[in-house]
Amino acid sequence: MASNARLDVKDVPKPLSLITLSVQHMFAMFGSTILVPTLVNLSPAIALLTSGIATIIFLLITRFEVPAYLGSSFAFITPIILASKIDGPGSAMIGAMAVGLVYGIVSLMIWRTGYKWLMKLMPPIVVGPVIMVIGLGLSGTAVNMAMMVNDEYNLLHFSAALVTLFTAIIFTVFFKGILSTMPILMGLIVGYVYAMLIGIVDYSAIAEAKMFEMPQFLLPGVDYDFVVTGKLLLIMVPVVLVTISEHIGHQLVLGRVVDRNYLESPGLHRSLLGDGIGTFISALIGGPPKTTYGENIGVLAITRVYSVFVILGAAVIAILLSFSGKTMAVIATIPTSVLGGVSILLFGIIASSGLRMLIENNIDFGESRNLVIASVVLIIGIGGAKFDLGIVSLEGMALAAIIGVVLNLVLPKSPYTKQIEEQRTKE
Numbered sequence: 345m346a347s348n349a350r351l352d353v354k355d356v357p358k359p360l361s362l363i364t365l366s367v368q369h370m371f372a373m374f375g376s377t378i379l380v381p382t383l384v385n386l387s388p389a390i391a392l393l394t395s396g397i398a399t400i401i402f403l404l405i406t407r408f409e410v411p412a413y414l415g416s417s418f419a420f421i422t423p424i425i426l427a428s429k430i431d432g433p434g435s436a437m438i439g440a441m442a443v444g445l446v447y448g449i450v451s452l453m454i455w456r457t458g459y460k461w462l463m464k465l466m467p468p469i470v471v472g473p474v475i476m477v478i479g480l481g482l483s484g485t486a487v488n489m490a491m492m493v494n495d496e497y498n499l500l501h502f503s504a505a506l507v508t509l510f511t512a513i514i515f516t517v518f519f520k521g522i523l524s525t526m527p528i529l530m531g532l533i534v535g536y537v538y539a540m541l542i543g544i545v546d547y548s549a550i551a552e553a554k555m556f557e558m559p560q561f562l563l564p565g566v567d568y569d570f571v572v573t574g575k576l577l578l579i580m581v582p583v584v585l586v587t588i589s590e591h592i593g594h595q596l597v598l599g600r601v602v603d604r605n606y607l608e609s610p611g612l613h614r615s616l617l618g619d620g621i622g623t624f625i626s627a628l629i630g631g632p633p634k635t636t637y638g639e640n641i642g643v644l645a646i647t648r649v650y651s652v653f654v655i656l657g658a659a660v661i662a663i664l665l666s667f668s669g670k671t672m673a674v675i676a677t678i679p680t681s682v683l684g685g686v687s688i689l690l691f692g693i694i695a696s697s698g699l700r701m702l703i704e705n706n707i708d709f710g711e712s713r714n715l716v717i718a719s720v721v722l723i724i725g726i727g728g729a730k731f732d733l734g735i736v737s738l739e740g741m742a743l744a745a746i747i748g749v750v751l752n753l754v755l756p757k758s759p760y761t762k763q764i765e766e767q768r769t770k771e
Contacts (some may be wrong), residue, residue: 351654410652419633430572433630439581451613475698476698478700501681512686558721574737584654601641
């Protein structure tokens, strides 16, 4: 048991506390979970529904030992947009289902062989720059959302983006306690209120919405063409290199917070399988790929409430909210500029977290090998490089991730780098 816990992992809160803590936890996850589908033209209601379902699946597979919440993955924003252009959003869901299957295959390999080979295949010098590519590659999208309306600069809308952005910054930097873990949600709320005051919110969707409304399910589908299917897989699947590394990082940090070794028990193979099945089921009904959330870890660290039953309660509340037509209609009225304002901070944080990974792992850029890998990954990924041979087509982040892995395998390592990696493996 964690010595500082108010409620440990298997502790059951009293009914009223359970409801209060679950609502608080769900809203900490809410902003990021609905932002992803909004950016890629998927249903926020389905994203909420599938986040709850995926979280419950994860808890079951990890035997209710890991207090993690699964939300929409930001790593797949660009791949979903690219895949949707090929054969519609249904084709992106086919790619997401394939991602879930890859998670399952990797978890099976880890179960049989251990996980240390995975750490060597995807070291920080590869994953850090790829994470930076994810954030920086979306920077243009965020800025255009913040200040452009019908392809024209609009100062009024840009002011709403700035209010949203600075609100999120203030809650991130100056607030303490639970509010500091919800900068995205608070930014959206304050930005939305400001947008209402300056008259850029269209309320018509709220009046037309029903109190109870079924989420808009999206069935996976793709033109059964070998070339098209191959392109989908090559757009979506390579991102697994990044998300698996992100998953491992979350498990390590979460383990330190609750004083457990989750890579060993219930095991990385179980948590990864839970993530994969959650993603597969999500895609099956039209939801974005799932990932364990850093926001979840922040809430646990601040509240010291580690109970998996609070996580379960948050998942159930998310499922119930997804059937509230009025709630989903309010989300639909959020101006693009408000979403753009919060995206500027969020995508910047993603990019910065890649830089943070390099710093925390003592990556020496005085060594030419590291400099080469990071430089190539960044330019290939952000520059939008494309490798197209008809059947085989790789571009952007997916191509950068694969090239990064190859360079890491073939370029010789200095004795210092080998020593650092051996120490990291032992830890």
